[in-house]
Amino acid sequence: MIRRRSPRALLALAAGLVLAIAAAVAGVTLTRDGGQPSKVALPLRLVKEISLPGDSSRFDYASLDPGRGLLFIAHLGASQVIEVDTRADKVVRTIYDLPGVHGVLVVPALHRVYATASDANQVAAIDETTGKVLHRGPTGDTPDGLAYDPVHHTVWTTNETGGSETVVDATTGAVRGTVTLGGEAGNVAYDPTTRQMLVDVQTRNELAVIDPAALRITRRVSLPGCDHDHGLILAPADRLAFVACDGNARLLTVDLNTWHVTGTDRVGQDPDVLAYDPVARHLYVAAESGWVTTADTHDRHLTVTGRAHLADGAHVVAVDSTTHRSYYPIPHGTGGHPALLVYQPAP
Structure with a gap:
């Protein structure tokens, strides 16, 4: 997703540009955080590329x-939600005006x-069967x-620049309340074991419980070694958060314990x-750089199994726990048109 940088981040970016210019003058190439990590072949096999409608x-x-x-x-760029039937490998419909x-x-x-419509500061509820927008409600920024x-x-x-959580009734869309985080909001997840919500507070490098x-x-959980915690997902059975x-x-x-x-x-x-x-x-981490990292958990320990460039624009991933296939929408597939890449774990 598009990062709207805080003033602190903008100052850091400006400082980085100054250093980069100085390095260029000196004939030295600097890369952010040392560049990409070492490559490890991804344990994935491409099984399908599904054409997607709209622009790139x-x-x-x-x-x-x-x-x-x-x-x-x-x-995001087309303000639409695309629905794909993954069993028939075809687009079902496009939902507009978001x-x-x-x-x-x-x-x-x-x-x-x-669906969150960021340009309108709204959350919309959509009928999964018909694709009809049932109602819209206000959120933060x-x-x-x-x-x-x-x-x-x-x-x-999660209202990223608003630094808050808007809580709405799942049936009516009525706002139940707002939680102020004290910093920019990253992602949010529900923990079914403790029945609590976890939220990234990305400008404070912490999790809010x-x-x-x-x-x-x-509770506020400090995240040492992290700069701008944005992505978040839980493995509830193992009592882990990533x-x-x-x-x-x-x-x-x-460790959630x-x-x-x-x-x-x-x-x-x-x-x-x-x-x-x-x-x-299996855990999948998709990056703006087009790199994907795969990892496995065993005995509550995470081991990286793959890390490489998958495709330009492959910063989004979804996984099917029944087929174990993973899905990556990208702006430029074969022929330069938008596409959905479908991968299966390699044997």
Whole structure:
């Protein structure tokens, strides 16, 4: 997704440009955080490339209903959500009028899809079967990622530049409340074990743990070694959280029992979207640089199994825990047209 940099980040960027110019004058090449990490062949096999409609503008999140085999892709640059039947390998429909759509989340139990329209500061609820927009509700500034709380029947939106969470009723779209984070919001996730919400506070390099009943922060977890924690996904059965730090290309493993960082791994530059297959225990980290990192969990320990350039623009990933296929929408596939790349784990 598009990073809207804070004043602190802009100052750091300006300083970096000055250093880069100085290095160029001296005949030295500087790369952010030492450049890309060492390459490890990806344990993936390309099985399909599905043509996508629209122009070759930016894609963002994707969310899959594995029971129905329906994948919903946010086409941010076109302000559309594209629905793909992953069993028939074809596009079902395009859902229009979602200005600057960033986040998309399908909730199979409700047969609904939720999408954040960042340019309108709204969250929209969509009928999963018909593609009809059922209602829209207000959010804070620049709504981005989404999570569903099944206990309180609410949808949470991370308002990136607004630095808050907007909590809306999953049925009506009415705002239930707002949680101020004290910094820019990254991604949000629901922990089904503790029934709490976890949110990246990316300008503070920490996780905020929120009581969804009281709508208040109960704990702040420091993330040493992380610069700008943006990506977040949980492995609830293993009591682990995975945090992608797009400022220094690091992936952190956080123990959800002790709240300690137990592992740090290098990933491709500007990591963005994460996906986790809880059945196979496979983790996927897609980066703005087009690099994808794969990793496996065993005995609550994460091991990197692959790390390489997959395709330009492949910063979004979704995974199907029934087929174990992973999906990557990209602006330029074969012939230069937008496409959905479908990969299977290699034997």
